[in-house]
Amino acid sequence: MTALAVTGSPLWYASRASGTLAVLLLTTTVVLGIASGNRSVPRRMGRFEIGLLHRNLALLTSAFLAVHVVTAVFDPFTSLGWTVAVVPFVAFYRPLWLGLGAAGLDLLLAVLITSVLRQHLGARRWKAVHWFTYAVWPLALFHGVGSGTDIQLPLQLWLYAGCLGTVVGAVWWRLVRAGPGRVSVRIVAAVVTTAVPVVLTMLLATGPLQFR
Template identity: 35%
Template sequence: MTEWVLHFPTWELIRFFGLLSYFMLFTGVGLGICYSMPGWAPKTKGRLYKIHSAASVSGMFLGVFHAMLLVIDTYMPFSWGELLFPFTASHSPLLNGLGTITAYGMVAIILTTDLRNKLNKKVWRAVHLCSYPTFVMALIHGMGVGTDTREGWIILFYVFTFTAVTILLIARAFLGGKRNLAHSTGRR
């Protein structure tokens, strides 16, 4: 009955879902930064938020699926303990531990966003700002243990995504956001 699992192209799927999860995390972070910038029409801002949320949630689920496939992989299987407890993997414990922490970070960010109205605003904001280190940990994890990292297009992909987030953060710092917009127009 489980024989078909042994013929499943798990290693290819692990790589695919890892890269796709990272891309969705990049999309969620990038759109989250864009969403916080001033000047959007309400309808556009609403669309940005919906895509930001969908990308972030999709990235989390794809990342969890990426990790779950590691359990059934026949080439380099991981135990549930290695996946659930950071830095316990027998292969590259530091880099794989960053992957585990990334998954927990994504879950915490999404759960606290769902509970945003019930949380203290400062607590929600502090957790939500963890999106940036979570993104960087995902990048380091992918670059460090991703078996495709030596391929030119993958390196360009990582460089592009990191550069794009950095540029968006710089632009966000210079443009300000709700606070600066309200302050400059005299509204509070």
Template identity: 40%
Template sequence: MNEIMWAIGRAGGIVSLGLFTLVLVLGIVSRSGRPLLGLPRFSVALVHRSTALTAVVFLALHVGTLMLDPHAKLALPDVVVPFIAAWNPFWVGLGTVALDLVLALVVTGLLRQRLGQRVFRTIHWAAYGMWPIGLAHALGTGTNAVDLWFQAYAWGCAGAVACAVVWRLSAGFAETSAARLGRA
């Protein structure tokens, strides 16, 4: 049973890294106001939200199974308070920081209507901090962190985000009201 929990915990972390990468890339590229892959902007936003929810589910699976695994010995305080874990406190602490930021994003997402657009967007910028912290956590801890396939996967995720950021910062990127209205 312990090996199953460990495997599910690892798989949950690996899948959540990929899903959070997709969420971040969708968030970056959809800010242009232009349709993405022929989808209207509301469809891209719906895919972004749905993927984010799925990523949170896999993150909960990752953390929950590692809390139940006697080998990982992850306790509730380790999940909430960064850098206090008995094993590998720095790298586990980075995962805790990323989890705390995800929780802030989820709460503000649920309270979006009550908080207002400006507050929501300001807090939503935490996603730009959460993702690299989560990536560092994945590369610094874990059974598969040194495996070539995982390194390729993690750096592929980083490459996708880098491409989206470069595109966003390029001269051809324009978020104008005309683009948002589909007149550009």
């Protein structure tokens, strides 16, 4: 166990805990979104119930994300400031990993704002922006594994591994059960889904897991 994991401030603990919960909830939201788009969803649950659950999980994710950002900004150990939270790659502390988190936050804010304005934007424009949710998830995962030294804790590492395996499994399940058409979209999804765990493993081996 790292020294920081033992001696971190209460704000650090709150930031890491809320960040981890946000990643877990975002993973569940993404998996539910992937599964609900398939015709093989459970018949006992109607589309209204699935849509309501999906929306509530998204709101809960946003709430924990807000706690994560606020506690990280006010944590005296990092002294990040609000600019770092919303402008990618300007931090002096782990700029890559914090920049990925800021980029994910910006995309999620775009999704949330357009969801509020959905009736004014129209379903087509809203859906186009809503696709950014699938980009938010890998950004959040990479940010989580690279921005905190608690990634060296076995439980934390297994939690992120579980999130990764769940989303990858859901995507491949969707690809296998997909009907004909949109071959290019399926190829891109397959390539990206395969690349994410490979790149993440390489970065972990050469970066965060080497910190002491």
